[in-house]
Amino acid sequence: MLGNIHSIETFGTVDGPGVRFVVFMQGCPMRCAYCHNPDTWKPGEGCKTSVAQIVDEFERNRAFYRNGGITVTGGEPLLQPQFVGELFAAMHEAPGGRVHTCLDSSGFGWLPGKPERFEKLLGECDLVLLDVKHAHADAHKRLTGCDLAPVLAFGGELARRNIPAVIRHVAVPGITDSEEECEALGRLIAPWRNVVGLEVLPYHTMGVEKYAELGIEYPLAETPAMNKARIPALRQSILRGMKAGRAQLAR
Ligand code: SF4
Structure with missing residues:
Protein backbone atom coordinates (compact mmCIF):
# COMPACT_ATOMS: atom_id res chain seq x y z
CA MET A 1 0.00 0.00 0.00
CA LEU A 2 1.23 3.52 -0.84
CA GLY A 3 0.92 6.63 1.31
CA ASN A 4 1.40 10.22 0.34
CA ILE A 5 4.31 11.35 2.51
CA HIS A 6 5.62 14.87 2.99
CA SER A 7 8.89 13.92 4.69
CA ILE A 8 10.60 11.71 7.25
CA GLU A 9 12.60 12.77 10.29
CA THR A 10 14.89 10.03 11.56
CA PHE A 11 15.68 11.50 14.98
CA GLY A 12 12.53 13.00 16.49
CA THR A 13 12.58 13.81 20.20
CA VAL A 14 9.36 15.80 20.74
CA ASP A 15 6.60 13.66 19.23
CA GLY A 16 6.12 10.78 21.64
CA PRO A 17 8.28 8.90 24.14
CA GLY A 18 12.00 8.39 23.47
CA VAL A 19 13.72 8.88 20.15
CA ARG A 20 11.24 8.50 17.27
CA PHE A 21 11.23 7.83 13.57
CA VAL A 22 8.72 10.49 12.48
CA VAL A 23 6.66 10.27 9.29
CA PHE A 24 4.98 13.49 8.15
CA MET A 25 1.91 12.74 6.03
CA GLN A 26 0.96 15.09 3.22
CA GLY A 27 -2.41 16.89 3.32
CA CYS A 28 -4.30 18.69 6.06
CA PRO A 29 -7.88 20.03 6.11
CA MET A 30 -7.10 22.52 8.89
CA ARG A 31 -5.54 25.94 8.45
CA CYS A 32 -4.29 26.68 11.96
CA ALA A 33 -3.17 30.29 12.13
CA TYR A 34 0.03 29.22 13.89
CA CYS A 35 0.83 26.19 11.68
CA HIS A 36 4.56 25.84 11.09
CA ASN A 37 4.11 23.17 8.39
CA PRO A 38 2.03 24.92 5.68
CA ASP A 39 3.99 22.94 3.09
CA THR A 40 2.09 19.82 4.27
CA TRP A 41 -1.36 21.28 3.53
CA LYS A 42 -1.99 20.37 -0.12
CA PRO A 43 -3.06 16.72 -0.39
CA GLY A 44 -1.91 16.39 -4.03
CA GLU A 45 1.75 17.04 -3.26
CA GLY A 46 4.19 14.79 -1.40
CA CYS A 47 5.88 11.54 -2.33
CA LYS A 48 4.18 8.18 -2.84
CA THR A 49 5.90 5.79 -0.43
CA SER A 50 5.21 2.16 0.45
CA VAL A 51 4.85 0.62 3.89
CA ALA A 52 7.82 -1.65 3.07
CA GLN A 53 10.06 1.34 2.24
CA ILE A 54 9.34 2.92 5.63
CA VAL A 55 9.86 -0.33 7.52
CA ASP A 56 13.20 -0.82 5.69
CA GLU A 57 14.35 2.67 6.53
CA PHE A 58 13.37 2.21 10.17
CA GLU A 59 15.20 -1.10 10.39
CA ARG A 60 18.42 0.46 9.04
CA ASN A 61 18.62 2.69 12.14
CA ARG A 62 16.66 0.55 14.58
CA ALA A 63 19.26 0.93 17.37
CA PHE A 64 18.35 4.65 17.71
CA TYR A 65 14.75 3.84 18.59
CA ARG A 66 15.34 1.32 21.36
CA ASN A 67 13.39 3.43 23.87
CA GLY A 68 11.15 5.14 21.31
CA GLY A 69 9.37 4.00 18.19
CA ILE A 70 7.53 5.44 15.21
CA THR A 71 5.26 8.48 15.14
CA VAL A 72 3.02 9.41 12.24
CA THR A 73 2.10 13.09 12.11
CA GLY A 74 1.42 15.64 9.39
CA GLY A 75 -0.33 17.25 7.85
CA GLU A 76 -3.19 15.13 9.13
CA PRO A 77 -2.66 11.35 9.27
CA LEU A 78 -6.41 10.70 9.60
CA LEU A 79 -6.77 11.64 5.91
CA GLN A 80 -4.91 8.41 5.03
CA PRO A 81 -6.13 6.05 7.75
CA GLN A 82 -5.80 2.79 5.82
CA PHE A 83 -2.16 3.46 4.96
CA VAL A 84 -1.29 4.44 8.53
CA GLY A 85 -3.14 1.36 9.81
CA GLU A 86 -1.11 -0.89 7.49
CA LEU A 87 2.10 0.87 8.50
CA PHE A 88 1.41 0.49 12.24
CA ALA A 89 0.51 -3.19 11.76
CA ALA A 90 3.78 -3.71 9.86
CA MET A 91 5.74 -1.97 12.63
CA HIS A 92 4.18 -4.27 15.21
CA GLU A 93 5.37 -7.21 13.10
CA ALA A 94 8.71 -5.62 12.08
CA PRO A 95 11.65 -7.96 11.33
CA GLY A 96 13.65 -6.67 14.30
CA GLY A 97 10.73 -6.92 16.76
CA ARG A 98 7.61 -5.01 17.77
CA VAL A 99 7.86 -1.20 17.47
CA HIS A 100 5.86 1.26 19.60
CA THR A 101 3.39 3.20 17.39
CA CYS A 102 2.15 6.73 17.98
CA LEU A 103 -0.37 8.83 16.03
CA ASP A 104 -0.08 12.62 16.27
CA SER A 105 -3.40 14.08 15.10
CA SER A 106 -5.69 17.09 15.26
CA GLY A 107 -8.61 14.64 15.31
CA PHE A 108 -10.11 16.32 12.27
CA GLY A 109 -10.62 13.71 9.56
CA TRP A 110 -12.26 11.13 11.82
CA LEU A 111 -15.53 10.08 10.18
CA PRO A 112 -17.86 8.57 12.82
CA GLY A 113 -20.10 7.26 10.02
CA LYS A 114 -17.24 5.25 8.50
CA PRO A 115 -15.53 3.53 11.45
CA GLU A 116 -14.39 0.65 9.21
CA ARG A 117 -11.90 3.02 7.48
CA PHE A 118 -10.17 3.59 10.83
CA GLU A 119 -10.52 0.14 12.40
CA LYS A 120 -7.02 -1.09 11.60
CA LEU A 121 -5.35 2.20 12.52
CA GLY A 155 -11.32 12.07 21.41
CA GLY A 156 -14.50 10.36 22.63
CA GLU A 157 -13.83 7.38 20.35
CA LEU A 158 -10.29 7.01 21.72
CA ALA A 159 -11.73 7.07 25.22
CA ARG A 160 -14.38 4.49 24.30
CA ARG A 161 -11.64 2.18 22.99
CA ASN A 162 -9.36 3.02 25.92
CA ILE A 163 -6.45 3.98 23.64
CA PRO A 164 -3.87 5.92 25.69
CA ALA A 165 -3.90 9.59 24.70
CA VAL A 166 -1.77 12.63 25.48
CA ILE A 167 -3.70 15.87 25.04
CA ARG A 168 -1.76 18.73 23.50
CA HIS A 169 -2.65 22.40 23.48
CA VAL A 170 -0.59 25.15 21.83
CA ALA A 171 -0.65 28.32 23.94
CA VAL A 172 -0.75 31.38 21.67
CA PRO A 173 -0.66 34.88 23.22
CA GLY A 174 -4.08 36.50 23.09
CA ILE A 175 -5.74 33.44 21.51
CA THR A 176 -5.30 30.28 23.60
CA ASP A 177 -3.44 31.53 26.66
CA SER A 178 -6.27 32.47 29.02
CA GLU A 179 -6.86 30.53 32.21
CA GLU A 180 -10.58 30.52 31.42
CA GLU A 181 -10.06 28.79 28.06
CA CYS A 182 -7.63 26.29 29.53
CA GLU A 183 -10.08 25.42 32.31
CA ALA A 184 -12.79 24.98 29.69
CA LEU A 185 -10.47 22.63 27.82
CA GLY A 186 -9.98 20.63 31.01
CA ARG A 187 -13.75 20.27 31.40
CA LEU A 188 -14.07 19.07 27.81
CA ILE A 189 -11.55 16.29 28.25
CA ALA A 190 -12.62 15.37 31.80
CA PRO A 191 -14.74 12.38 30.68
CA TRP A 192 -11.82 10.79 28.80
CA ARG A 193 -10.34 8.28 31.25
CA ASN A 194 -7.73 7.20 28.72
CA VAL A 195 -5.78 10.47 29.05
CA VAL A 196 -2.27 9.62 30.22
CA GLY A 197 -0.59 12.98 29.69
CA LEU A 198 -1.06 16.65 29.04
CA GLU A 199 1.33 18.92 27.13
CA VAL A 200 0.96 22.68 26.83
CA LEU A 201 3.25 23.84 24.05
CA PRO A 202 4.38 27.47 23.80
CA TYR A 203 3.68 29.10 20.43
CA HIS A 204 6.88 29.95 18.56
CA THR A 205 7.55 31.79 15.34
CA MET A 206 10.00 29.36 13.73
CA GLY A 207 7.76 28.49 10.77
CA VAL A 208 7.32 32.07 9.56
CA GLU A 209 9.93 31.83 6.76
CA LYS A 210 8.03 28.97 5.12
CA TYR A 211 5.05 31.28 4.58
CA ALA A 212 7.25 33.77 2.75
CA GLU A 213 8.70 30.96 0.61
CA LEU A 214 5.20 29.71 -0.26
CA GLY A 215 3.90 33.23 -0.90
CA ILE A 216 1.23 32.91 1.84
CA GLU A 217 0.48 35.72 4.23
CA TYR A 218 1.35 34.75 7.83
CA PRO A 219 -1.83 35.27 9.91
CA LEU A 220 -0.02 35.83 13.23
CA ALA A 221 2.61 38.26 11.99
CA GLU A 222 1.84 40.60 14.91
CA THR A 223 1.79 37.87 17.58
CA PRO A 224 4.92 37.42 19.72
CA ALA A 225 6.25 34.03 20.81
CA MET A 226 4.62 32.67 23.97
CA ASN A 227 6.23 33.47 27.29
CA LYS A 228 7.33 30.00 28.44
CA ALA A 229 7.16 31.01 32.10
CA ARG A 230 3.34 31.02 31.86
CA ILE A 231 3.07 27.43 30.61
CA PRO A 232 2.99 25.66 34.02
CA ALA A 233 0.10 27.90 35.19
CA LEU A 234 -1.88 27.18 32.02
CA ARG A 235 -1.29 23.47 32.47
CA GLN A 236 -2.61 23.80 36.03
CA SER A 237 -5.72 25.53 34.67
CA ILE A 238 -6.42 22.58 32.40
CA LEU A 239 -5.92 20.16 35.29
CA ARG A 240 -8.27 22.29 37.44
CA GLY A 241 -10.90 22.09 34.71
CA MET A 242 -10.47 18.33 34.45
CA LYS A 243 -10.84 17.93 38.19
CA ALA A 244 -13.98 20.08 38.28
CA GLY A 245 -15.40 18.22 35.27
CA ARG A 246 -14.77 14.84 36.87
CA ALA A 247 -16.30 15.97 40.17
CA GLN A 248 -19.39 17.04 38.26
CA LEU A 249 -19.57 13.70 36.45
CA ALA A 250 -19.32 11.84 39.76
CA ARG A 251 -22.38 13.65 41.17
S1 SF4 B 1 -3.48 20.55 12.05
FE1 SF4 B 1 -1.24 20.67 12.13
S2 SF4 B 1 -0.54 20.59 10.00
FE2 SF4 B 1 -2.74 21.05 9.97
S3 SF4 B 1 -2.86 23.28 9.85
FE3 SF4 B 1 -2.97 22.71 12.01
S4 SF4 B 1 -0.89 22.78 12.79
FE4 SF4 B 1 -0.78 22.73 10.52
Missing part, protein backbone atom coordinates in the same frame (compact mmCIF):
# COMPACT_ATOMS: atom_id res chain seq x y z
CA LEU A 122 -7.06 2.41 15.91
CA GLY A 123 -6.44 -1.27 16.57
CA GLU A 124 -2.69 -0.85 15.96
CA CYS A 125 -2.18 2.45 17.77
CA ASP A 126 -0.23 2.32 21.05
CA LEU A 127 -0.53 6.03 21.81
CA VAL A 128 -2.29 9.09 20.37
CA LEU A 129 -1.09 12.66 20.72
CA LEU A 130 -4.35 14.57 20.25
CA ASP A 131 -4.10 18.31 19.63
CA VAL A 132 -7.12 20.21 20.89
CA LYS A 133 -6.57 23.65 19.41
CA HIS A 134 -9.23 25.65 21.24
CA ALA A 135 -11.89 24.81 23.81
CA HIS A 136 -14.63 27.02 22.35
CA ALA A 137 -16.27 26.03 19.07
CA ASP A 138 -16.49 29.51 17.55
CA ALA A 139 -12.87 30.38 18.40
CA HIS A 140 -11.73 26.94 17.20
CA LYS A 141 -13.32 27.67 13.84
CA ARG A 142 -11.65 31.09 13.65
CA LEU A 143 -8.26 29.67 14.63
CA THR A 144 -8.26 26.57 12.41
CA GLY A 145 -11.00 27.06 9.78
CA CYS A 146 -12.57 23.80 11.02
CA ASP A 147 -15.22 22.68 13.50
CA LEU A 148 -14.38 21.49 16.99
CA ALA A 149 -17.08 18.78 17.07
CA PRO A 150 -15.20 16.13 14.98
CA VAL A 151 -12.13 16.63 17.17
CA LEU A 152 -14.17 15.93 20.30
CA ALA A 153 -15.88 12.98 18.58
CA PHE A 154 -12.46 11.49 17.83
Whole structure:
Protein backbone atom coordinates (compact mmCIF):
# COMPACT_ATOMS: atom_id res chain seq x y z
CA MET A 1 0.00 0.00 0.00
CA LEU A 2 1.23 3.52 -0.84
CA GLY A 3 0.92 6.63 1.31
CA ASN A 4 1.40 10.22 0.34
CA ILE A 5 4.31 11.35 2.51
CA HIS A 6 5.62 14.87 2.99
CA SER A 7 8.89 13.92 4.69
CA ILE A 8 10.60 11.71 7.25
CA GLU A 9 12.60 12.77 10.29
CA THR A 10 14.89 10.03 11.56
CA PHE A 11 15.68 11.50 14.98
CA GLY A 12 12.53 13.00 16.49
CA THR A 13 12.58 13.81 20.20
CA VAL A 14 9.36 15.80 20.74
CA ASP A 15 6.60 13.66 19.23
CA GLY A 16 6.12 10.78 21.64
CA PRO A 17 8.28 8.90 24.14
CA GLY A 18 12.00 8.39 23.47
CA VAL A 19 13.72 8.88 20.15
CA ARG A 20 11.24 8.50 17.27
CA PHE A 21 11.23 7.83 13.57
CA VAL A 22 8.72 10.49 12.48
CA VAL A 23 6.66 10.27 9.29
CA PHE A 24 4.98 13.49 8.15
CA MET A 25 1.91 12.74 6.03
CA GLN A 26 0.96 15.09 3.22
CA GLY A 27 -2.41 16.89 3.32
CA CYS A 28 -4.30 18.69 6.06
CA PRO A 29 -7.88 20.03 6.11
CA MET A 30 -7.10 22.52 8.89
CA ARG A 31 -5.54 25.94 8.45
CA CYS A 32 -4.29 26.68 11.96
CA ALA A 33 -3.17 30.29 12.13
CA TYR A 34 0.03 29.22 13.89
CA CYS A 35 0.83 26.19 11.68
CA HIS A 36 4.56 25.84 11.09
CA ASN A 37 4.11 23.17 8.39
CA PRO A 38 2.03 24.92 5.68
CA ASP A 39 3.99 22.94 3.09
CA THR A 40 2.09 19.82 4.27
CA TRP A 41 -1.36 21.28 3.53
CA LYS A 42 -1.99 20.37 -0.12
CA PRO A 43 -3.06 16.72 -0.39
CA GLY A 44 -1.91 16.39 -4.03
CA GLU A 45 1.75 17.04 -3.26
CA GLY A 46 4.19 14.79 -1.40
CA CYS A 47 5.88 11.54 -2.33
CA LYS A 48 4.18 8.18 -2.84
CA THR A 49 5.90 5.79 -0.43
CA SER A 50 5.21 2.16 0.45
CA VAL A 51 4.85 0.62 3.89
CA ALA A 52 7.82 -1.65 3.07
CA GLN A 53 10.06 1.34 2.24
CA ILE A 54 9.34 2.92 5.63
CA VAL A 55 9.86 -0.33 7.52
CA ASP A 56 13.20 -0.82 5.69
CA GLU A 57 14.35 2.67 6.53
CA PHE A 58 13.37 2.21 10.17
CA GLU A 59 15.20 -1.10 10.39
CA ARG A 60 18.42 0.46 9.04
CA ASN A 61 18.62 2.69 12.14
CA ARG A 62 16.66 0.55 14.58
CA ALA A 63 19.26 0.93 17.37
CA PHE A 64 18.35 4.65 17.71
CA TYR A 65 14.75 3.84 18.59
CA ARG A 66 15.34 1.32 21.36
CA ASN A 67 13.39 3.43 23.87
CA GLY A 68 11.15 5.14 21.31
CA GLY A 69 9.37 4.00 18.19
CA ILE A 70 7.53 5.44 15.21
CA THR A 71 5.26 8.48 15.14
CA VAL A 72 3.02 9.41 12.24
CA THR A 73 2.10 13.09 12.11
CA GLY A 74 1.42 15.64 9.39
CA GLY A 75 -0.33 17.25 7.85
CA GLU A 76 -3.19 15.13 9.13
CA PRO A 77 -2.66 11.35 9.27
CA LEU A 78 -6.41 10.70 9.60
CA LEU A 79 -6.77 11.64 5.91
CA GLN A 80 -4.91 8.41 5.03
CA PRO A 81 -6.13 6.05 7.75
CA GLN A 82 -5.80 2.79 5.82
CA PHE A 83 -2.16 3.46 4.96
CA VAL A 84 -1.29 4.44 8.53
CA GLY A 85 -3.14 1.36 9.81
CA GLU A 86 -1.11 -0.89 7.49
CA LEU A 87 2.10 0.87 8.50
CA PHE A 88 1.41 0.49 12.24
CA ALA A 89 0.51 -3.19 11.76
CA ALA A 90 3.78 -3.71 9.86
CA MET A 91 5.74 -1.97 12.63
CA HIS A 92 4.18 -4.27 15.21
CA GLU A 93 5.37 -7.21 13.10
CA ALA A 94 8.71 -5.62 12.08
CA PRO A 95 11.65 -7.96 11.33
CA GLY A 96 13.65 -6.67 14.30
CA GLY A 97 10.73 -6.92 16.76
CA ARG A 98 7.61 -5.01 17.77
CA VAL A 99 7.86 -1.20 17.47
CA HIS A 100 5.86 1.26 19.60
CA THR A 101 3.39 3.20 17.39
CA CYS A 102 2.15 6.73 17.98
CA LEU A 103 -0.37 8.83 16.03
CA ASP A 104 -0.08 12.62 16.27
CA SER A 105 -3.40 14.08 15.10
CA SER A 106 -5.69 17.09 15.26
CA GLY A 107 -8.61 14.64 15.31
CA PHE A 108 -10.11 16.32 12.27
CA GLY A 109 -10.62 13.71 9.56
CA TRP A 110 -12.26 11.13 11.82
CA LEU A 111 -15.53 10.08 10.18
CA PRO A 112 -17.86 8.57 12.82
CA GLY A 113 -20.10 7.26 10.02
CA LYS A 114 -17.24 5.25 8.50
CA PRO A 115 -15.53 3.53 11.45
CA GLU A 116 -14.39 0.65 9.21
CA ARG A 117 -11.90 3.02 7.48
CA PHE A 118 -10.17 3.59 10.83
CA GLU A 119 -10.52 0.14 12.40
CA LYS A 120 -7.02 -1.09 11.60
CA LEU A 121 -5.35 2.20 12.52
CA LEU A 122 -7.06 2.41 15.91
CA GLY A 123 -6.44 -1.27 16.57
CA GLU A 124 -2.69 -0.85 15.96
CA CYS A 125 -2.18 2.45 17.77
CA ASP A 126 -0.23 2.32 21.05
CA LEU A 127 -0.53 6.03 21.81
CA VAL A 128 -2.29 9.09 20.37
CA LEU A 129 -1.09 12.66 20.72
CA LEU A 130 -4.35 14.57 20.25
CA ASP A 131 -4.10 18.31 19.63
CA VAL A 132 -7.12 20.21 20.89
CA LYS A 133 -6.57 23.65 19.41
CA HIS A 134 -9.23 25.65 21.24
CA ALA A 135 -11.89 24.81 23.81
CA HIS A 136 -14.63 27.02 22.35
CA ALA A 137 -16.27 26.03 19.07
CA ASP A 138 -16.49 29.51 17.55
CA ALA A 139 -12.87 30.38 18.40
CA HIS A 140 -11.73 26.94 17.20
CA LYS A 141 -13.32 27.67 13.84
CA ARG A 142 -11.65 31.09 13.65
CA LEU A 143 -8.26 29.67 14.63
CA THR A 144 -8.26 26.57 12.41
CA GLY A 145 -11.00 27.06 9.78
CA CYS A 146 -12.57 23.80 11.02
CA ASP A 147 -15.22 22.68 13.50
CA LEU A 148 -14.38 21.49 16.99
CA ALA A 149 -17.08 18.78 17.07
CA PRO A 150 -15.20 16.13 14.98
CA VAL A 151 -12.13 16.63 17.17
CA LEU A 152 -14.17 15.93 20.30
CA ALA A 153 -15.88 12.98 18.58
CA PHE A 154 -12.46 11.49 17.83
CA GLY A 155 -11.32 12.07 21.41
CA GLY A 156 -14.50 10.36 22.63
CA GLU A 157 -13.83 7.38 20.35
CA LEU A 158 -10.29 7.01 21.72
CA ALA A 159 -11.73 7.07 25.22
CA ARG A 160 -14.38 4.49 24.30
CA ARG A 161 -11.64 2.18 22.99
CA ASN A 162 -9.36 3.02 25.92
CA ILE A 163 -6.45 3.98 23.64
CA PRO A 164 -3.87 5.92 25.69
CA ALA A 165 -3.90 9.59 24.70
CA VAL A 166 -1.77 12.63 25.48
CA ILE A 167 -3.70 15.87 25.04
CA ARG A 168 -1.76 18.73 23.50
CA HIS A 169 -2.65 22.40 23.48
CA VAL A 170 -0.59 25.15 21.83
CA ALA A 171 -0.65 28.32 23.94
CA VAL A 172 -0.75 31.38 21.67
CA PRO A 173 -0.66 34.88 23.22
CA GLY A 174 -4.08 36.50 23.09
CA ILE A 175 -5.74 33.44 21.51
CA THR A 176 -5.30 30.28 23.60
CA ASP A 177 -3.44 31.53 26.66
CA SER A 178 -6.27 32.47 29.02
CA GLU A 179 -6.86 30.53 32.21
CA GLU A 180 -10.58 30.52 31.42
CA GLU A 181 -10.06 28.79 28.06
CA CYS A 182 -7.63 26.29 29.53
CA GLU A 183 -10.08 25.42 32.31
CA ALA A 184 -12.79 24.98 29.69
CA LEU A 185 -10.47 22.63 27.82
CA GLY A 186 -9.98 20.63 31.01
CA ARG A 187 -13.75 20.27 31.40
CA LEU A 188 -14.07 19.07 27.81
CA ILE A 189 -11.55 16.29 28.25
CA ALA A 190 -12.62 15.37 31.80
CA PRO A 191 -14.74 12.38 30.68
CA TRP A 192 -11.82 10.79 28.80
CA ARG A 193 -10.34 8.28 31.25
CA ASN A 194 -7.73 7.20 28.72
CA VAL A 195 -5.78 10.47 29.05
CA VAL A 196 -2.27 9.62 30.22
CA GLY A 197 -0.59 12.98 29.69
CA LEU A 198 -1.06 16.65 29.04
CA GLU A 199 1.33 18.92 27.13
CA VAL A 200 0.96 22.68 26.83
CA LEU A 201 3.25 23.84 24.05
CA PRO A 202 4.38 27.47 23.80
CA TYR A 203 3.68 29.10 20.43
CA HIS A 204 6.88 29.95 18.56
CA THR A 205 7.55 31.79 15.34
CA MET A 206 10.00 29.36 13.73
CA GLY A 207 7.76 28.49 10.77
CA VAL A 208 7.32 32.07 9.56
CA GLU A 209 9.93 31.83 6.76
CA LYS A 210 8.03 28.97 5.12
CA TYR A 211 5.05 31.28 4.58
CA ALA A 212 7.25 33.77 2.75
CA GLU A 213 8.70 30.96 0.61
CA LEU A 214 5.20 29.71 -0.26
CA GLY A 215 3.90 33.23 -0.90
CA ILE A 216 1.23 32.91 1.84
CA GLU A 217 0.48 35.72 4.23
CA TYR A 218 1.35 34.75 7.83
CA PRO A 219 -1.83 35.27 9.91
CA LEU A 220 -0.02 35.83 13.23
CA ALA A 221 2.61 38.26 11.99
CA GLU A 222 1.84 40.60 14.91
CA THR A 223 1.79 37.87 17.58
CA PRO A 224 4.92 37.42 19.72
CA ALA A 225 6.25 34.03 20.81
CA MET A 226 4.62 32.67 23.97
CA ASN A 227 6.23 33.47 27.29
CA LYS A 228 7.33 30.00 28.44
CA ALA A 229 7.16 31.01 32.10
CA ARG A 230 3.34 31.02 31.86
CA ILE A 231 3.07 27.43 30.61
CA PRO A 232 2.99 25.66 34.02
CA ALA A 233 0.10 27.90 35.19
CA LEU A 234 -1.88 27.18 32.02
CA ARG A 235 -1.29 23.47 32.47
CA GLN A 236 -2.61 23.80 36.03
CA SER A 237 -5.72 25.53 34.67
CA ILE A 238 -6.42 22.58 32.40
CA LEU A 239 -5.92 20.16 35.29
CA ARG A 240 -8.27 22.29 37.44
CA GLY A 241 -10.90 22.09 34.71
CA MET A 242 -10.47 18.33 34.45
CA LYS A 243 -10.84 17.93 38.19
CA ALA A 244 -13.98 20.08 38.28
CA GLY A 245 -15.40 18.22 35.27
CA ARG A 246 -14.77 14.84 36.87
CA ALA A 247 -16.30 15.97 40.17
CA GLN A 248 -19.39 17.04 38.26
CA LEU A 249 -19.57 13.70 36.45
CA ALA A 250 -19.32 11.84 39.76
CA ARG A 251 -22.38 13.65 41.17
S1 SF4 B 1 -3.48 20.55 12.05
FE1 SF4 B 1 -1.24 20.67 12.13
S2 SF4 B 1 -0.54 20.59 10.00
FE2 SF4 B 1 -2.74 21.05 9.97
S3 SF4 B 1 -2.86 23.28 9.85
FE3 SF4 B 1 -2.97 22.71 12.01
S4 SF4 B 1 -0.89 22.78 12.79
FE4 SF4 B 1 -0.78 22.73 10.52
